[in-house]
Amino acid sequence: MIKGDRIFGSFMLVVALGYILSARGIETSFMSDPVGPRVFPYMVAGVVILCSLVMILRPDPDEEWPAGPMILQLGIALVALAAYAEAITPLGFLIPTAIVSGILSWQIGGNPTRSALTGLGLAVGLFVLFRVILGLGLRSLPAGWGF
Amino acid sequence: METLSNLAMGFSTALTLYTLILAIIGCFVGTIIGALPGLGPSNGVALLIPISFSMGLDAISALVLLTSVYYGAMYGGRISSILLNIPGDEPAMMTTLDGYPMARQGKAAEALVVSGVASFVGALLATIGLMIFAPYLARVAYQFGPAEYFALYMLAFCTLGGIGSSNQAKAAMAAAIGLGIAMIGMDKTTGMPRFTFGELHLMDGVDFLVAIVGLFAVAEVFFFIESHGKDSAIGVKLGKILVPWRMLRQTTGAMLRGTGIGFVAGVLPGAGASLGSFLAYMGEKSIAKDKATFGKGNPKGVAAPEAGNNAAAGGALVPMLTLGVPGSGTTAVLLALLLTLNITPGPLLFAERPEVVWSLIASLLVANVVLLLMNVPMVKIFVKILSVPAWVLLPGVTMIAFVGIYSLTGSSFDMLMMVGFGVLGYVMRKLNIPTVPVILGILLGNAMEDNLRRAMVLSNGDFWYLLSSPIAVGLWIAAILGFVAPIFLRRLLKKPPVPTHDPSLNED
Numbered sequence: 001m002i003k004g005d006r007i008f009g010s011f012m013l014v015v016a017l018g019y020i021l022s023a024r025g026i027e028t029s030f031m032s033d034p035v036g037p038r039v040f041p042y043m044v045a046g047v048v049i050l051c052s053l054v055m056i057l058r059p060d061p062d063e064e065w066p067a068g069p070m071i072l073q074l075g076i077a078l079v080a081l082a083a084y085a086e087a088i089t090p091l092g093f094l095i096p097t098a099i100v101s102g103i104l105s106w107q108i109g110g111n112p113t114r115s116a117l118t119g120l121g122l123a124v125g126l127f128v129l130f131r132v133i134l135g136l137g138l139r140s141l142p143a144g145w146g147f
Numbered sequence: 148m149e150t151l152s153n154l155a156m157g158f159s160t161a162l163t164l165y166t167l168i169l170a171i172i173g174c175f176v177g178t179i180i181g182a183l184p185g186l187g188p189s190n191g192v193a194l195l196i197p198i199s200f201s202m203g204l205d206a207i208s209a210l211v212l213l214t215s216v217y218y219g220a221m222y223g224g225r226i227s228s229i230l231l232n233i234p235g236d237e238p239a240m241m242t243t244l245d246g247y248p249m250a251r252q253g254k255a256a257e258a259l260v261v262s263g264v265a266s267f268v269g270a271l272l273a274t275i276g277l278m279i280f281a282p283y284l285a286r287v288a289y290q291f292g293p294a295e296y297f298a299l300y301m302l303a304f305c306t307l308g309g310i311g312s313s314n315q316a317k318a319a320m321a322a323a324i325g326l327g328i329a330m331i332g333m334d335k336t337t338g339m340p341r342f343t344f345g346e347l348h349l350m351d352g353v354d355f356l357v358a359i360v361g362l363f364a365v366a367e368v369f370f371f372i373e374s375h376g377k378d379s380a381i382g383v384k385l386g387k388i389l390v391p392w393r394m395l396r397q398t399t400g401a402m403l404r405g406t407g408i409g410f411v412a413g414v415l416p417g418a419g420a421s422l423g424s425f426l427a428y429m430g431e432k433s434i435a436k437d438k439a440t441f442g443k444g445n446p447k448g449v450a451a452p453e454a455g456n457n458a459a460a461g462g463a464l465v466p467m468l469t470l471g472v473p474g475s476g477t478t479a480v481l482l483a484l485l486l487t488l489n490i491t492p493g494p495l496l497f498a499e500r501p502e503v504v505w506s507l508i509a510s511l512l513v514a515n516v517v518l519l520l521m522n523v524p525m526v527k528i529f530v531k532i533l534s535v536p537a538w539v540l541l542p543g544v545t546m547i548a549f550v551g552i553y554s555l556t557g558s559s560f561d562m563l564m565m566v567g568f569g570v571l572g573y574v575m576r577k578l579n580i581p582t583v584p585v586i587l588g589i590l591l592g593n594a595m596e597d598n599l600r601r602a603m604v605l606s607n608g609d610f611w612y613l614l615s616s617p618i619a620v621g622l623w624i625a626a627i628l629g630f631v632a633p634i635f636l637r638r639l640l641k642k643p644p645v646p647t648h649d650p651s652l653n654e655d
Binding site: 055078084100 | 562
């Protein structure tokens with residue numbers, strides 16, 4: 001039986017140790033206060049270590065975690081969102097939005113045709129809302145495609 | 148008298164045709180956000196901050212718009228509680244206990260009107276309470292030095308973690324994660340970078356809006372993918388809306404008591420609206436003569452928590468405005484709004500920028516009246532909107548989140564970070580770790596460290612200085628009690644079970 005609490009606790013323990021290590025390298029300027037820029041990070045890391053140990057030693061009952069195919073689904077969503085973050089600047093708003101919201105819609109609702117239409121509709125609808133009505137600076141299409 | 152003249156000034160700035168239109172739009176959007184399952188006041192305000200900021204609204208207009216959204220979402224949360232047994236947000240949980248049974252008995256319209264009026268009463272009286280108490284507390288806050296502020300931040304983290312979570316270690320962990328993230332960026336005192344790992348984007352620190360939108364809105368997408376939108380609302384029907392005067396008269400007492408309890412719960416840092424509605428419901432049940440009917444569709448069980456929830460939302464603004472310490476997740480988001488608008492809450496806000504405070508209060512009053520008018524006769528429109536399927540709603544919300552952050556910062560790095568926070572929020576919620584302390588930590592981390600270091604400058608490094616004044620000692624004691632006491636009280640304050648969902652009702 002794998003305990004989510006134990007894994008997260010161990011992970012945060014490592015993060016906190018890395019945090020302390022990184023805090024040791026913070027440079028102080030010649031004009032500093034009695035506490036300096038390192039003490040507060042040390043205190044925070046101390047709290048994290050303490051809580052991590054509690055989570056490792058006394059974990060709560062496990063929640064239901066997604067199994068194989070669902071992890072793949074969540075991975076697809078994560079990749080799509082990350083790709084969207086990278087694509088919106090070079091490709092403009094319309095194309096990435098239609099594709100990514102179509103993917104998400106398919107993942108939630110499960111009907112490909114309906115999802116494709118949702119993606120297209122959201123891309124156009126949100127573009128009209130943000131660009132035309134609210135006046136935000138969004139580029140519609142990749143540079144050099146007109147507009 | 149002074150209060151009234153201040154209020155008149157507030158109305159004169161906040162009550163123009165333009166701001167009135169903004170208030171109406173805000174209330175409308177807010178009610179929808181509150182009503183939709185999976186979107187609460189925190190999400191709603193967080194999504195709209197970057198957008199209203201990029202629209203170039205001035206401080207007062209942005210405040211009017213977003214406080215209307217905030218109050219609207221508090222109103223809207225009850226709609227899905229009553230009709231679908233799905234709380235639109237956490238504070239609306241208690242409303243499901245009697246609201247959903249009322250709807251099953253064919254009294255959905257009555258439940259909606261009673262809860263709408265209860266929301267109005269709670270929010271209105273709490274706003275009046277805010278006008279009376281906030282200036283008083285602001286005067287007390289003048290005596291706060293760095294040691295007291297440090298203790299106050301401790302109090303906020305401790306009570307929020309202690310009351311809001313079922314595991315103290317997890318709440319403290321969440322707060323520490325937030326504080327740790329706040330340390331990233333340039334140290335103000337020495338001008339040296341911390342935890343940036345040479346990444347230029349991190350020099351300014353992690354934008355709290357990126358964290359809020361990621362933790363609240365993006366994390367929600369992962370949950371909906373996992374559940375395939377099972378919890379979404381489909382096919383709600385509602386009869387003719389009539390005002391049930393007799394039921395309103397019967398529940399007046401419940402509304403007033405709920406308001407009182409909710410307001411006090413809201414003022415306490417860290418308690419917030421969820422506790423307010425919970426205590427209001429439990430209080431009403433314990434004094435009622437017909438205890439047995441609670442949970443089976445007693446209108447008082449709808450009126451009390453709804454009044455308590457909205458009164459707590461108003462009460463939570465008292466510590467947020469006077470001390471800069473938010474009491475709940477949603478007020479943390481409102482604090483983020485004020486900081487984005489370059490308004491620093493605290494005692495000086497009342498002295499130096501009274502027009503901001505009083506126009507905020509005036510806009511709360513306006514929003515309230517608009518919401519009552521909107522929510523009682525027009526509730527059918529919102530019920531229609533509830534039937535938007537999750538496979539349209541969630542992709543739309545995600546795209547709005549991206550556009551908001553993109554138009555604010557224009558960097559892919561921030562959007563990637565937002566997705567990262569979404570993953571963090573998903574994992575944390577799976578592990579039952581509260582996410583609100585993370586937000587609070589990111590918002591308050593630098594101020595907390597700053598006050599600690601200023602205190603140490605004053606005392607030349609003597610840590611006992613933190614306990615040198617009676618106010619500071621009192622705050623520390625309250626902090627420790629707030630963190631430890633819930634462990635013992637938890638058995639007494641067990642939440643009543645949510646009424647079982649009858650699937651046959653939603654399948655038409």
